[in-house]
Amino acid sequence: MFSRTALSRGTQLAARGQASSKLAQRRGYAAAASAPSSFIYDTTDVAGVKVATRDSHGPTTKLAIVAKAGTRYQPAPGLTAALEEFAFKNTEKRSALRITRESELLGGQLTAYHTREALVLEASFLREDIPYFTELLAEVISQTKYTTYEFNEDVERVLQIKQARLAANVAALALDSAHSVAFHTGLGAPLYPSPSTPLKGYVDEHKVASFAESVYAKSNIALVGDGATTTALSKWTEQFFKSVPASAASVNSASTTYYGGESRTAHKGGNSLVIAFPGSSFGTFKPEVAVLSALLGGQSNVKWAPGFTLLSKIAAANPGAVASATNLAYSDAGLFTIQISGAAGAVRATSQEAVKALKAIAEGTVSKEDLTKAVAKAKFDALAGSESGINTLLAAGSGLVHTGKPFQIAETITSIEGVTADKLKAAAKALVDGKASVAAVGDLHALPYAEELGLKV
Incomplete structure (x- = not known):
């Protein structure tokens, strides 16, 4: 007759053996799955728009327009940041309030941000709502109204707040300075206008509209989907991106030189x-x-x-x-x-x-x-x-x-x-x-x- 201690030890040894077996299996799986196919983007050209998508077969989708419109390409300080702030505001078809309410009713999330090379307009939503958000992104880049009152009451105010925030952030200032001495112009431009840079004379609604016209074109953007099939994204891209201009004035694309x-x-x-x-x-x-x-x-x-x-x-x-x-x-x-x-x-x-x-x-x-x-x-x-x-x-x-x-x-x-x-x-x-x-x-x-x-x- 076995004692409880012996049974307990036997159970522990069996559990350890199973754990070791599972760990070995996991290691084998990890080695085999170091580059899973679900991580690979399929690319295509849809009516002049460069499209990349991968499908993880989940219930949600992320969709983004990545435009060649980062601070490297802006002709004057602050234009990229201002164009970002105009995203998802009034368009020819919808008011900013309507865009917000419709997105919320569908459970979607909208965001815009920029880097030194790109301006990104991103939507996250339930998988079945891809038609609505594909149409919305196309509308934002082709039909946004760059109004004076929105610039004065919202865009300029937000830029000034971000300038003040940058002035107090020593880490961000140091990183901007490192880029400046490394590359001078182009990639050397700060992510936001320097706190000492006046916005007046460089940024207004007319200059932002002109910058948008030069960067929001099929030749200058990519549409990227994560959690969508190539077939679905291609279908709605072809339908809704017809109004996006095929090409525009070329942005500054001088090659980068490292100086130190x-x-x-x-x-x-x-x-x-x-x-x-x-x-x-x-x-x-x-x-x-x-x-x-x-x-x-x-x-x-x-x-x-x-x-x-x-x-x-x-x-x-x-x-x-x-x-x-x-x-x-x-x-x-x-x-x-x-x-x-x-x-x-x-x-x-x-x-x-x-x-x-x-x-x-x-x-x-x-x-x-x-x-x-x-x-x-x-x-x-x-x-x-x-x-x-x-x-x-x-x-x-x-x-x-x-x-x-x-x-x-x-x-x-x-x-x-x-x-x-x-x-x-x-x-x-x-x-x-x-x-x-x-x-x-x-x-x-x-x-x-x-x-x-x-x-x-």
Whole structure:
């Protein structure tokens, strides 16, 4: 006769065996599904409109117009931001109130945002309502009324609020400054007009309407769907995008040049330092830069521990500062950044150690274990972002508009898996041997110069 203890132990062993079996199965499934087909965009041309779609067979759909209308292409400061604020306001057919009420009755969500290269108009809704929202997006880009009263009462007011918010955000100011010294014009333009830039003379309803006319054309946009079939999206695109102009005046598309340099801005609201180098573009993806970003990291994946990333360890040893590394990808350029914010003394110490860590990677000191972790983290970050929909519509649309090819996560994962220690070492060496872009905002007495960090600008 078996005792309760023996039975309990037997049950525990059986449970552990089942758990081990399930874990092995999961590992096998993960390896097989590293680039699932549901992540791949199908592309087509529908009546002159570039269309990309993927279907996860879920109950909801996201649909976005990605226009080549980011701050890189604006002829004057503030036009992209103002055009974003005019989205989903009065059109020739519907008032802004009607658009809001109809979207709410259907349970939909509308949003607009911009980057340095793109202006995105996005709708999220129940799958069966794709006809309504396809029609609405086409209407917004072809029939919006750029009225004087809406500009004076709403658009200009919101721009001034965002200018004031930017003036108090030292991290955003530092990142804008890093772009400015890295690229000068084009990608060097700030995301929002500088707090010291007057809107009068640069932005009004007539200039916004003229800018809209130059960027809202079939040749300059992509329509991206997530959670829709190619057949359905093509059907409604063909029907509702007839009124969108086929082409318009070409936007400024001068190729990007990287310069490097240094910028220092005194500020009483905090401290932020950005150390940047030429990075990876989505036109020419460099997987070793993605792995380098994952290795430097800045945030732990394990609670109550700094984790394996180099910047998280450095920040843990210098209380009062937070640090992170990321690659900002654009169509023909990229900016690999290390951003550090916090108390001035801690920012100084952390930046010194961060540069030492980068130089150590360039000397080939990364262990095999850390390289394996970094590759796995880079893959996870890419897949998790694509699975959750974070920036996926933007990436797919930007790729389609600028290069004729959407960002495909499957290709990214395959290239990341091919990163070796030698490739990582070469990538880091190219950065530290080249010209950096360094931007400091805050207490300039304490924040270091690029030369003090051992960087060339």
